[in-house]
Amino acid sequence: MVDVAADLSSLYFEAELTEDEKEFLYLRARSAGLTFCGCAHAAFLRKQVPSLRCTIKCPSVDRGSLASGDSDMCVGILGMGHMGKQLLLALLEKSGVKPSHIKISTSDVLFLCCLPSHLHKVCADLRSHLSKCCLVYCFISGVPVTRLAQLLRHNFILKAQYDFVSCDTADVSCTHLTTALTDPLLIEASCPTMTGGISVSLNWVSAVLYSLLNICTSASLGSSDALSLINNVLKEKCPHAVELDAHSFISASCLHTEDPFLWISLIDAQTKETPLLCFLSSSKPMQQCISAAYKSLLCKPHQTVTV
Template sequence: MVDVSGDLGSVSFEAELTDEEKDLLHLRARSAGLTFCGCAHAAFLCKLAQSLRCVINGPTADRGSLASGDDRDICVGILGMGHMGKQLLLALLEKSGIKPSHIKISSRRPESAVESIKKGVECFFDNGRLAAWADILFLCCLPSDLHKVCADLHSHLSKHCLVYSFTSGVPVTRLAQLLGHNFILKPQYDFVACGTADVWLSCTHLTTALTDPLLIEASCPLTTSGGISVGLNWVSAVLYSLLNICTSTGLGSSDALSLINTVLKEKSPHAVEFDALSFISASQAASLCTEEPFPWISLTDAQTKETPLLCFLSSSTSMQQRISAAYKSMLCPTHQII
């Protein structure tokens, strides 16, 4: 069937806008871009953590020193099923490779998640239960609900649960205080002037958009081709979170570095690799035995202070290229790595 109105400008959305309103159309692109980038970056983090978990629990792993059990999937919780929570769930089901049975939702209106339940995702209203179960917990609640949500979570979060916050207006330092927890990652997005920011207007349907190599390219954390930047601090915190995952299993520093390099190398041809000096100071690295785990890293500090990893990433174009290649190929396997 042909849409006879498809070429009629008089019935388009923009036709009814005043000149002043048309000046604000770029805000639609920004909103769509922020949602897409938030979901894509979260899926990338989950994919990295999932890949690392699989390598750690692989057939050649030392079972005596690693987490018990043969279930290799990480457990992902989403708290809040508003617009962001629903879009995030779609992205994780589409791109993370995590089974629906390993994704759970806590919402004040579980009945609104009927479609998710059909896909095998469990939904309930119990924030504490979700926190106690999850390896990665996404906060998608409103700022006005944050104090109550943090009170619900405070006594249930394990040290090794990574809290990823999409709640706006609340800095990571404040979240750490409210939760009594320092394993928190909060993306900070900035808008950068560029001529291709309207690329986000094509993000009408997230699941379709996540298959578009141009949109994946535009959302890459280490480029600004789409006019939205999350910066090196976020990338640094993601990599420190992988290091903490290794530390939580008791892996020695040498094995941890090898596995993190492996997870990235599988997706990229670039040869540059991480070593101990990439993550910790020279004095700490000198005193760290290869069989000894890395110290636990506060992600709050990693996002608010200058760290060895941030300095390394800032100075290493090759490593930035490697991470960018990993991002693009993980989210869009058909993407041609250059």
């Protein structure tokens, strides 16, 4: 059956726009790109956290089974507007989350997707219920992570900061999110270590690694074991990865191997020049390793991942 309206330009979204309004059409593509990158990066984090937690609880477990989403980690999404719905689709599609693992309380990872106008009330309701180890991932625009920490009285918070650089990038504004998440070119373009287009800062990458370290600390894991676990996560995807050591995370290390790292404030990790940020900025091999881990976790098993 032929769609007789398929080529009628008068039905396109742009048809009723004035010339002045058409100058802002790029914002539509930027908004779609931000939604895609935000959901992809959240799915990447969601796949890293339960894998590490399960390995801590059961060191002999087959990590291949964890990659398929066999985890009892609870995920909370607060706010079911456009961003919350897109994030839910991404998590169900790409991170192995089962519907039964989506919770509204007692979550290991809580995604904040509410409107900025609701933030004060939401934070007032949340802060007495957040455990220290609950990782809060914020999608709320226009609110600095330092302000979120004050409102929630919580410092285990991640918030991606994106930069925009004009270049020729794929337009995902007319593509369904779950379809976009199966496109290896879009996944490649959204890699946390990529520059140009819409790119996330290395502070976010650094904070993700610090969050994994905190998870080990919350389990009272010795520093040597914690570093071994995190390095193994990276080595699985990039066998020749540069190993992280204690000095990669903290400026001065006098830890005994049996002692856990001190709890790291993710607010400091995202707003200050940390040892890990300096290391990531100067180490191209480590950036390539992060990129390989990202693409491997988001791409389907039959897709080839190159570094």
